[in-house]
Amino acid sequence: xxxxxxxxxxxxxxxxxxxxxxxxxxxxxxxxxxxxxxxxxxxxxxxxxxxxxxxxxxxxxxxxxxxxxxxxxxxxxxxxxxxxxxxxxxxxxxxxxxxxxxxxxxxxxxxxxxxxxxxxxxxxxxxxxxxxxxxxxxxxxxxxxxxxxxxxxxxxxxxxxxxxxxxxxxxxxxxxxxxxxxxxxxxxxxxxxxxxxxxxxxxxxxxxxxxxxxxxxxxxxxxxxxxxxxxxxxxxxxxxxxxxxxxxxxxxxxxxxxxxxxxxxxxxxxxxxxxxxxxxxxxxxxxxxxxxxxxxxxxxxxxxxxxxxxxxxxxxxxxxxxxxxxxxxxxxxxxxxxxxxxx
Numbered sequence: 001x002x003x004x005x006x007x008x009x010x011x012x013x014x015x016x017x018x019x020x021x022x023x024x025x026x027x028x029x030x031x032x033x034x035x036x037x038x039x040x041x042x043x044x045x046x047x048x049x050x051x052x053x054x055x056x057x058x059x060x061x062x063x064x065x066x067x068x069x070x071x072x073x074x075x076x077x078x079x080x081x082x083x084x085x086x087x088x089x090x091x092x093x094x095x096x097x098x099x100x101x102x103x104x105x106x107x108x109x110x111x112x113x114x115x116x117x118x119x120x121x122x123x124x125x126x127x128x129x130x131x132x133x134x135x136x137x138x139x140x141x142x143x144x145x146x147x148x149x150x151x152x153x154x155x156x157x158x159x160x161x162x163x164x165x166x167x168x169x170x171x172x173x174x175x176x177x178x179x180x181x182x183x184x185x186x187x188x189x190x191x192x193x194x195x196x197x198x199x200x201x202x203x204x205x206x207x208x209x210x211x212x213x214x215x216x217x218x219x220x221x222x223x224x225x226x227x228x229x230x231x232x233x234x235x236x237x238x239x240x241x242x243x244x245x246x247x248x249x250x251x252x253x254x255x256x257x258x259x260x261x262x263x264x265x266x267x268x269x270x271x272x273x274x275x276x277x278x279x280x281x282x283x284x285x286x287x288x289x290x291x292x293x294x295x296x297x298x299x300x301x302x303x304x305x306x307x308x309x310x311x312x313x314x315x316x317x318x319x320x321x322x323x324x325x326x327x328x329x330x331x332x333x334x335x336x337x338x339x340x341x342x343x
Contacts, residue, residue, distance in 0.1 A: 002343055003122035004322040005058040009049030015323045020058060023126040025073030030129050032085060036141040037120040038064035039329050039338040040149055040178065046115055063089035063113045064148045065120030066141035076129045084135040086144040086301065089113040090291035091131055105291045121322055123342055133301050146337035147311040150178035151300040153264050156292030158186050162262045166191030168238040171228055171254055173247050175203035178337050179264060181312040183241045184210050189308060195237060197224045206335055225253035245272045252278035260285045312336030319343060
């Protein structure tokens with residue numbers, strides 16, 4: 001099969017494109033012929049490497065994908081060859097206490113497509129049968145792939161962990177990234193008032209298109225937490241979505257007393273200094289989460305298929321040009337999700 005892969009960690013130049021053996025589905029797995037894949041910041045982190053990460057060589061990046069069932073592994077009878085599917089990239093073992101309790105994203109043996117096992121920058125991928133979700137006739141594979149990880153992640157963070165309620169206010173730090181675009185839509189769907197901090201007018205226009213009520217351009221207003229306070233008449237917001245990390249201090253200042261700070265990542269770097277006085281002085285809750293449950297995935301996919309949530313799309317690259325897609329993601333130029341067209 002054709003695939004884009006890495007043999008070592010490093011810069012863009014470590015990405016290779018060529019032929020690799022087709023994967024063979026193990027017991028309980030399904031082989032999927034991919035039609036579309038989508039990029040995430042995870043792909044950059046895996047390519048660059050971090051202390052403790054272990055990959056097999058050659059390793060195929062990519063968490064998101066959609067296509068059709070190509071073959072069934074032993075003991076799989078819930079799918080048929082030709083079924084159109086979208087992939088849930090969060091893989092639980094199905095047996096530990098967390099999986100049995102419905103918290104498969106906390107699995108003791110948790111895996112992730114494109115991080116701990118070969119991913120979707122390829123013509124074929126093998127995944128557990130329980131990680132497939134049926135794709136309705138006529139629904140575009142590209143839109144399904146682009147929505148999977150980010151809407152799953154944002155829903156679990158805002159709704160399952162953050163307990164967002166109608167009438168509350170939400171600040172999203174970042175205007176055009178995948179999880180942030182999903183968070184804006186989910187917050188509006190939940191009946192919240194949405195504030196967005198973005199780095200440019202163009203990105204804020206995108207946020208407004210998907211429901212943002214108040215827009216703050218940080219290239220003009222560096223101390224955007226002050227702007228949030230002014231807009232809320234000195235109260236602050238109920239919930240802050242901050243997946244940057246280095247912006248925590250301003251997020252703490254922008255939150256009301258008793259507010260919740262939600263985070264699912266650290267695009268600004270892993271190590272961040274915080275002033276703990278804000279946390280205890282304002283009774284703040286700092287709430288982290290990773291991915292979401294299978295129940296969350298079914299919920300967001302149904303909302304996507306019925307048009308209540310919309311995948312935000314940027315450029316679509318051929319699989320052979322995945323290096324160009326990663327370059328665009330690395331520069332932060334994208335306005336929505338970058339995708340790959342699988343030959």
